[in-house]
Amino acid sequence: MTLLQFLRQARQLHRQFLSGALSESPIYVIGNPSADLDSIVSAIIYSFCANNRLPLKAPRPHIPLLNLPNVLAGPELYRLRPEFATALWLSTNFPALRAEEQFENAQDSAGNLLGSHLVTVADFAQNLKEQNIFKQLLAEATLVDWNSLPIPSDKDKGSGSLPGLPGVTFRAVGCIDHHVDEKFMSSTESLPENQPLIIQPGPGSCASLVTRDLQNRTLMGDGQAISAEMVQVAKLALSAVLIDTSNLTAEGKVTDVDREAVKTLQSQIAGQLEAAKVPQDKWNLQAFYEGVLNAKQNSLDLxxxxxxxxxxxxxxxxxxxxxxxxxxxxxxxxxxxxxxxxxxxxxxxxxxxxxxxxxxxxxxxxxxxxxxxxxxxxxxxxxxxxxxxxxxxxxxxxxxxxxxxxxxxxxxxxxxxxxxxxxxxxxxxxxxxxxxxxxxxxxxxxxxxxxxxxxxxxxxxxxxxxxxxx
Missing domain, CATH: 3.10.310.20 (DHHA2 domain)
Known part of the structure; x- marks a missing residue:
């Protein structure tokens, strides 16, 4: 399954959950409210790799939920987060694995694709209204790039809701984060077996921690043996790590976790290119980084x-x-x-x-x-x-x-x-x-x-x- 196929399917599963077609909640993977590149990418790569593979004893669908309460997925998301759209474009279109997945890195083309492949908090709230769902909805979540829901439950530790989505109570069943521990999460013993509870301040990018956890679980390939589809995920992961560490040059922000993530992801990409007999010069890490960086630096002009x-x-x-x-x-x-x-x-x-x-x-x-x-x-x-x-x-x-x-x-x-x-x-x-x-x-x-x-x-x-x- 390609990355874009997964995202489209995840959006469809979200709608099925709200319609009552699923027997239990999917696991929403939610980044922090700044909804920066690191948060969005961490949510997507974790969702892709954990989808129907975690929790171990009862695997379930995972759906990345972009923490934007006032922005619907679509052209407006492209305008506000062009560096993410650029990272997604560079990760999935060079080459595109399916002809129908080709899109232009422009507001109309990329905006339409984002609208049919992603779910934001604003989308979630709108979907509830469209389907006339007024009762309190219960769902489960894994938190990435933060470790505390902003509106905690008075009754249940590790549960809470999001601004803009008061009608949904999320129970956090996992967390991977690089910020100070807010003491919101339940203990490891209270989570489903072997779910991640990693709160480790230090690394420059949360995507580095997510990559390490997924690699340790062999959910992101085994050594250098990864598919062309997983290469798309590896490239997207690299975009966040490189941007948040200034291409591993940011003084005081770069740790061994970040360096190892880049080394491993680069090695996997190179290994797949070699296996597919694709010239190595078809992939240039510096050009990839500069493409995403330029989009981020110019984003405020809009x-x-x-x-x-x-x-x-x-x-x-x-x-x-x-x-x-x-x-x-x-x-x-x-x-x-x-x-x-x-x-x-x-x-x-x-x-x-x-x-x-x-x-x-x-x-x-x-x-x-x-x-x-x-x-x-x-x-x-x-x-x-x-x-x-x-x-x-x-x-x-x-x-x-x-x-x-x-x-x-x-x-x-x-x-x-x-x-x-x-x-x-x-x-x-x-x-x-x-x-x-x-x-x-x-x-x-x-x-x-x-x-x-x-x-x-x-x-x-x-x-x-x-x-x-x-």
């Missing part, structure tokens, strides 16, 4: 500012120990520099207005907004910037942010901001002055972050801890 902030977004809520007050923090990641984001808004003041408006939306209601940028400067160096803003009156939020700054300035090597991408920004006015201020309730700071290893995966727990320990 979006408005609100979509830029929301594109790679996660939030957490913490309670200050002393006051008992809650603080909700939203983290926005961007592959473009702050200068570019401000220019997108028009002026620094309009950028700040957009941040406040973004934070105040009903589905977010944030106390703190953090914008983290990571990009390559004109001189080829990898750069990070950090913008932190308290957006509404909340003493615990302000004190928590100040504690975070005091505790982490040295660790993150935060220094006064100046343009890093070599471009003249004089037409934007004084960005540094506008984006630094202590006026309450709109305290804000902008820095260059010289600790290049400090991604959101490292920075978010630091701010959350600073707030919770007040």
């Amino acid at each position: 979006l408005n500012l609100d979509e830029v902030l929301d594109r790679d977004y996660k939030d957490w809520t913490e309670t200050a120990q002393s006051s008992g007050k809650t603080v909700k923090m939203g983290f926005c990641s961007s592959v473009k520099p702050i200068r570019w984001v401000v220019q997108k808004a028009g002026t620094p003041e309009k950028f700040l207005d957009a941040v406040r408006s973004f934070a105040a939306t009903a589905e977010k209601e944030l106390d703190v907004v953090v914008v983290m940028t990571a990009f390559t400067a004109a001189d080829g160096s990898f750069c990070r910037e950090l913008f932190v803003c308290v957006v509404r009156e909340n003493e615990s939020a302000l004190e928590g942010v100040k504690a975070f700054v005091e505790q982490t300035t040295s660790r993150l090597r935060l220094v006064e901001w100046s343009p890093l991408d070599g471009e003249n920004i004089s037409e934007l006015g004084d960005v540094c002055s506008a984006l630094n201020g202590s006026d309450t309730p709109f305290w804000r700071r902008l820095w260059i972050q010289k600790n290049a290893a400090g991604s959101r995966k490292q920075v978010a727990p630091l701010l959350r801890t600073a707030v919770s320990k007040l």
Whole structure:
């Protein structure tokens, strides 16, 4: 079965489950709410390899569920995640194993294909309405690239629901993740036999951990003996690992798990090409990486500012120990520099207005907004910037942010901001002055972050801890 055949079948099985045609729940494989390349790819490759093969004693269908509550699969998904569409295209069309699976990497062609092959949270919610399903639905899930459902059940540990899909309660029956343990999952003994429960902070890509687990179970081929269909899966897995580790060059992010994943996947692809007597020069890892990277770097050009902030977004809520007050923090990641984001808004003041408006939306209601940028400067160096803003009156939020700054300035090597991408920004006015201020309730700071290893995966727990320990 090709990768696209599997995805189409999984979407059809999802509809059958909702119609009552299946005797038991399939297992939905759900990535985190940023729905970035790593999350989407991890969900797809795990679903493909575990489908009707896990759990061991009662194998069931696995369905990747893209964690996008406001985006239907289709042209809009292509617009918002072109790097995923590019990775899927490069993985399945060079060569296409079936003539009908050829598609163009363009919004109409790829968008239509995504709409007939994938399921998002928005699709799931729409399907429930279409089929007039109003009773609470129970389903099972494996979590990848996160380890906690955001709306936990009051009754059952390891169960919960997703924003945008309150009518479905998911029971987590497995997890593979590289973030800090949120203590949501049930114990290994409570899960079906031999289901994965891997929460291992460190690796740059969750897809590396997924690949290792699948390889250890021989669900992703046995050594170098993999099929042409599995080569498609291996290429898709590589796209996430390479992007999240900057082609294994990201300082402080790359671990042996990532290196071994790339080595194994590359070896399997090369082995299949050799077995099929295909010249090795038909596959170029660097060109593959650059194709996906270019799509990601150019993806923000298609979006408005609100979509830029929301594109790679996660939030957490913490309670200050002393006051008992809650603080909700939203983290926005961007592959473009702050200068570019401000220019997108028009002026620094309009950028700040957009941040406040973004934070105040009903589905977010944030106390703190953090914008983290990571990009390559004109001189080829990898750069990070950090913008932190308290957006509404909340003493615990302000004190928590100040504690975070005091505790982490040295660790993150935060220094006064100046343009890093070599471009003249004089037409934007004084960005540094506008984006630094202590006026309450709109305290804000902008820095260059010289600790290049400090991604959101490292920075978010630091701010959350600073707030919770007040």
